[in-house]
Amino acid sequence: MLPGSSPLVRVRELYKSFTRGSEEIRVLQKLTLEVPEGEFLALMGPSGSGKTTLLNLIAGLDTPTGGDIYVGPEHVSAMSESELARWRTSSVGFIFQFYYLLPVLTAYENVELPLLLLPLNKEQRRKQVLTALDLVNLRDRMNHRPSMLSGGQQQRVGIARAMVTDPALIVADEPTGDLDTKSADEVLNIMQILCKQLNKTVIMVTHDPHAAERAGRVLHLEKGKLVLDDDRTTELGKRQVATV
Amino acid sequence: MPGMGLETSLVEATYQLLLVLMILVAVAVIAGILTLPIFYGALGYKVVWFWAMDSSGNRGFSKVLSSFCRVFPPAFSIFATILSLGYFGAFDWPGRMLGTVKGYKPGPAQSAVKGLFDDFTRQIGEKAAPPLPQDVQINWARCPDKAQELVDLWDKEQAPPPDPFAAIFPEYQNPPPEPLGPPPVPKAVASRINQYIAAARDGSLYEGTSTREIDKSVLRSADYYFERAVKESKADQEKQISRIRAIILYALLILGPIPLIVFITAFVLGRRGVVLGMRNIIRALLRTSLTYLAVFVLVFVLCCIWSILSFIGAITKQNDSNLKGIVTEKHQIPSQMKPSHLSTVKALIAELPPGERPENIEDNIMTWAFVGGSLDPKKRTPQNSIFFFATEPEKLTKMMPGLEDLSGEERSQIDRAVEVMAKNKTAVVIGAERLRQMGKRVGDRMKMTSMNYKDVEFDFVIVAEFPLGSRWDTSAVMNRKYLEDELDAYAGRTGSQHPLAEKCMNLIWIRLPNSKAFQSLQVKINDPGKFSPAVKMEIESSAYANFLSPYKTLFWFMKWPLSIGLLAITTLVASLVIGIGVRERKTEIAVLKVLGFRPWMVLGLVLGEALLVGMLSGFMATATAYSAVNALGGISMGIAFFNRFYVPEDALWWGPLIGGISALIGSVLPSISAYGIKASQVFSRVT
Numbered sequence: 001m002l003p004g005s006s007p008l009v010r011v012r013e014l015y016k017s018f019t020r021g022s023e024e025i026r027v028l029q030k031l032t033l034e035v036p037e038g039e040f041l042a043l044m045g046p047s048g049s050g051k052t053t054l055l056n057l058i059a060g061l062d063t064p065t066g067g068d069i070y071v072g073p074e075h076v077s078a079m080s081e082s083e084l085a086r087w088r089t090s091s092v093g094f095i096f097q098f099y100y101l102l103p104v105l106t107a108y109e110n111v112e113l114p115l116l117l118l119p120l121n122k123e124q125r126r127k128q129v130l131t132a133l134d135l136v137n138l139r140d141r142m143n144h145r146p147s148m149l150s151g152g153q154q155q156r157v158g159i160a161r162a163m164v165t166d167p168a169l170i171v172a173d174e175p176t177g178d179l180d181t182k183s184a185d186e187v188l189n190i191m192q193i194l195c196k197q198l199n200k201t202v203i204m205v206t207h208d209p210h211a212a213e214r215a216g217r218v219l220h221l222e223k224g225k226l227v228l229d230d231d232r233t234t235e236l237g238k239r240q241v242a243t244v
Numbered sequence: 245m246p247g248m249g250l251e252t253s254l255v256e257a258t259y260q261l262l263l264v265l266m267i268l269v270a271v272a273v274i275a276g277i278l279t280l281p282i283f284y285g286a287l288g289y290k291v292v293w294f295w296a297m298d299s300s301g302n303r304g305f306s307k308v309l310s311s312f313c314r315v316f317p318p319a320f321s322i323f324a325t326i327l328s329l330g331y332f333g334a335f336d337w338p339g340r341m342l343g344t345v346k347g348y349k350p351g352p353a354q355s356a357v358k359g360l361f362d363d364f365t366r367q368i369g370e371k372a373a374p375p376l377p378q379d380v381q382i383n384w385a386r387c388p389d390k391a392q393e394l395v396d397l398w399d400k401e402q403a404p405p406p407d408p409f410a411a412i413f414p415e416y417q418n419p420p421p422e423p424l425g426p427p428p429v430p431k432a433v434a435s436r437i438n439q440y441i442a443a444a445r446d447g448s449l450y451e452g453t454s455t456r457e458i459d460k461s462v463l464r465s466a467d468y469y470f471e472r473a474v475k476e477s478k479a480d481q482e483k484q485i486s487r488i489r490a491i492i493l494y495a496l497l498i499l500g501p502i503p504l505i506v507f508i509t510a511f512v513l514g515r516r517g518v519v520l521g522m523r524n525i526i527r528a529l530l531r532t533s534l535t536y537l538a539v540f541v542l543v544f545v546l547c548c549i550w551s552i553l554s555f556i557g558a559i560t561k562q563n564d565s566n567l568k569g570i571v572t573e574k575h576q577i578p579s580q581m582k583p584s585h586l587s588t589v590k591a592l593i594a595e596l597p598p599g600e601r602p603e604n605i606e607d608n609i610m611t612w613a614f615v616g617g618s619l620d621p622k623k624r625t626p627q628n629s630i631f632f633f634a635t636e637p638e639k640l641t642k643m644m645p646g647l648e649d650l651s652g653e654e655r656s657q658i659d660r661a662v663e664v665m666a667k668n669k670t671a672v673v674i675g676a677e678r679l680r681q682m683g684k685r686v687g688d689r690m691k692m693t694s695m696n697y698k699d700v701e702f703d704f705v706i707v708a709e710f711p712l713g714s715r716w717d718t719s720a721v722m723n724r725k726y727l728e729d730e731l732d733a734y735a736g737r738t739g740s741q742h743p744l745a746e747k748c749m750n751l752i753w754i755r756l757p758n759s760k761a762f763q764s765l766q767v768k769i770n771d772p773g774k775f776s777p778a779v780k781m782e783i784e785s786s787a788y789a790n791f792l793s794p795y796k797t798l799f800w801f802m803k804w805p806l807s808i809g810l811l812a813i814t815t816l817v818a819s820l821v822i823g824i825g826v827r828e829r830k831t832e833i834a835v836l837k838v839l840g841f842r843p844w845m846v847l848g849l850v851l852g853e854a855l856l857v858g859m860l861s862g863f864m865a866t867a868t869a870y871s872a873v874n875a876l877g878g879i880s881m882g883i884a885f886f887n888r889f890y891v892p893e894d895a896l897w898w899g900p901l902i903g904g905i906s907a908l909i910g911s912v913l914p915s916i917s918a919y920g921i922k923a924s925q926v927f928s929r930v931t
Contacts, residue, residue, distance in 0.1 A: 052927065053924075053928065056923075056924040056928065061924040061927070062922075062924035085837070085840050085842050085843075086842075088838065088839070089839065089840025090840075100831060100832070100835045102832055102836075103527070103832075104523035104524055104526075104527050105520065105523070112516070113839055114839045114840060116514060116516050116517070117839075173927065
């Protein structure tokens with residue numbers, strides 16, 4: 001299925017500002033965005049441009065100062081903290097730059113962690129964990145602790161953890177930022193598989209142009225505004241500049 | 245009693261308290277460090293079960309091991325919990341609440357479990373430490389060479405080791421410290437005696453030995469060493485049995501209740517959460533060890549301090565099921581009443597109406613006279629001085645506080661002693677610890693010159709000992725009749741009455757059926773017209789309370805500033821350590837929140853970890869204090885005429901509770917901080 005059939009993520013006139021002392025810092029300003037189901041979207045921009053803030057807002061980790069965010073039928077920006085937590089468990093998968101696996105748990109237990117919050121029995125959990133580990137090709141390392149895995153392997157465990165609950169949306173914050181080229185390629189391949197074969201919507205923040213090249217669409221942010229929308233899913237070379 | 249020099253002054257008690265406190269803290273720190281492996285072992289015991297529950301090992305050994313570990317830890321914890329609960333009388337609570345089991349006596353379930361446990365541990369102890377045969381006698385006159393050998397060996401073994409500094413600093417040589425009691429029988433001597441006994445049994449001991457004349461003192465010495473070795477080996481076996489009991493009980497306590505709580509929690513709340521908490525505890529070894537040590541020291545010290553307070557509290561609390569009054573002289577301390585007061589008191593009891601009068605007056609009245617003296621009046625030392633309660637022997641097991649509820653072997657020993665004392669007025673019973681200090685044993689005779697009854701001498705024979713660890717293990721009891729006869733003999737010798745003959749009754753104890761009876765009798769006895777000099781009757785608890793009133797400030801200090809101070813320090817340490825842990829795990833907590841864990845779950849995780857460490861540390865401290873302190877003879881601290889205090893069984897539930905609560909309070913702020921961690925802020929800063 002080609003992306004663009006229906007938007008999974010809809011962001012309408014989004015504002016986010018922080019107050020530091022008496023100074024108001026505007027991080028996102030009147031940002032509007034739609035991400036179709038099954039799209040692999042890359043967010044690029046200089047440090048402080050608001051990429052991670054936008055990612056956190058879409059994933060329900062933070063609440064906006066103004067505007068609306070919808071993910072599927074859910075009005076994310078109107079949810080309470082506990083509703084957001086519940087929604088995140090089943091609907092969003094996270095991939096972090098530094099993997100953030102729990103060091104005291106094995107690869108299997110790390111992947112199983114989000115499933116503990118869902119009404120599943122042990123066998124159902126086991127089936128889902130093994131499927132996720134198979135996808136990232138790490139079943140043989142499932143009893144290893146993070147300290148016994150390489151960076152690339154840890155990130156693959158992180159991807160398995162992100163997709164084990166079968167969420168519609170996967171967000172990744174610089175997933176290849178801490179990896180060598182080979183490992184980064186492996187991770188990006190898996191993310192592409194998630195989009196193309198499993199129809200997951202992936203939003204990735206990155207500074208790496210090579211990683212961004214693997215995305216279907218690249219959005220450039222500067223000072224909290226979208227400055228460039230580079231859509232590669234349409235005709236090659238076609239570029240649409242969005243001035244917001 | 246006050247004025248007789250037998251009580252410990254308040255200043256001395258305060259000094260002792262400070263000394264005891266310092267020793268306790270040092271002991272607690274050492275014990276805490278030494279028990280750290282056991283603490284981690286107890287955690288590992290649970291981890292093994294969690295491992296087994298998740299193990300998917302399908303190879304032969306791994307499969308068998310995981311199957312075994314799935315069943316054994318919870319099954320053993322259930323068994324250990326039931327056994328320890330039974331041992332400490334938990335199953336008799338319903339009976340106590342219904343009144344079928346009296347407050348101060350072990351109930352049927354406790355007696356049964358204790359009996360089985362004691363029999364089992366005795367069997368192990370008897371196999372582990374067989375004593376020298378007790379039924380073999382050696383005729384040293386028939387084997388004088390062996391007698392000489394034994395005496396020579398003894399002398400050689402008892403010779404002090406050479407001072408390594410003597411050659412370097414000859415002028416600074418100090419005399420060796422005077423031992424408290426006689427030295428123990430050397431191992432080599434015991435081993436040689438064992439050989440002689442074996443030889444005596446097969447008859448070879450008396451073959452081919454010289455029949456030369458030998459000094460009788462050598463024969464007497466050999467006989468003395470032989471008897472001591474045989475008796476000491478039996479006493480050592482008893483000590484070994486006590487140690488085995490303490491170790492088994494300790495293991496049951498450590499592997500019983502707390503792991504069971506963890507297993508049940510894992511079933512109720514889910515295994516993964518508990519596993520996560522436990523692994524967090526284990527991974528931060530230094531932090532966990534520090535929290536463990538802080539809680540351990542607090543609970544250990546509090547356990548010991550509150551053991552003293554709880555004993556004092558118990559004796560100063562009115563016991564309606566065993567109501568006792570104490571009659572003393574009204575206006576004079578020490579109380580010195582006329583012996584004739586006893587018959588007047590009995591007559592007044594007889595005047596009570598039937599519902600208030602004890603069924604048998606004789607069985608419910610006991611007198612005490614205090615007789616202090618020395619075995620060597622010219623050279624008095626703490627070792628050769630002794631203090632007796634002169635009383636009616638048959639009242640020992642009927643009315644003596646702490647002896648009424650003895651059971652089993654200890655009870656039969658005292659019962660036999662009472663029979664002998666009734667027949668032989670010179671027979672006495674002395675506490676096991678006091679005997680050890682004096683270097684005496686059951687069967688010995690001793691001559692005592694009284695210090696308060698001037699010019700009166702007693703020739704005692706020791707017929708039994710109060711059990712080690714009992715309230716009376718440093719006390720001594722003699723027959724009152726012997727005191728009276730010696731006072732009569734003094735009058736016959738000197739032609740005049742002894743100055744204390746009409747003042748030789750210090751206390752009268754009366755047991756009454758109810759408080760109404762007490763009030764009625766109190767009115768009669770307190771009537772100034774009835775006795776000259778006037779007397780007063782107080783309830784046992786208030787008599788103790790009055791007697792202990794000079795120590796009130798000390799008790800208050802121990803109960804409030806000291807205990808609260810210790811609690812505050814521990815809570816602060818726990819808070820700091822747990823707070824550091826939360827700060828270190830900030831990102832992990834944020835990840836959990838990102839994955840959908842609710843703030844209250846994170847709060848529960850931090851509180852749960854603290855609670856587990858606190859409770860386990862508290863439990864280990866209490867179990868260590870209970871097993872070690874009691875097995876080593878209690879806390880030695882002189883308060884009035886109480887010398888030793890034991891950690892009560894109740895400590896086994898309030899110890900872990902204190903540990904758990906202090907760690908829980910300490911974890912409140914860190915857990916609130918974990919509750920409030922915002923994932924977006926953590927990751928915004930990171931990326």
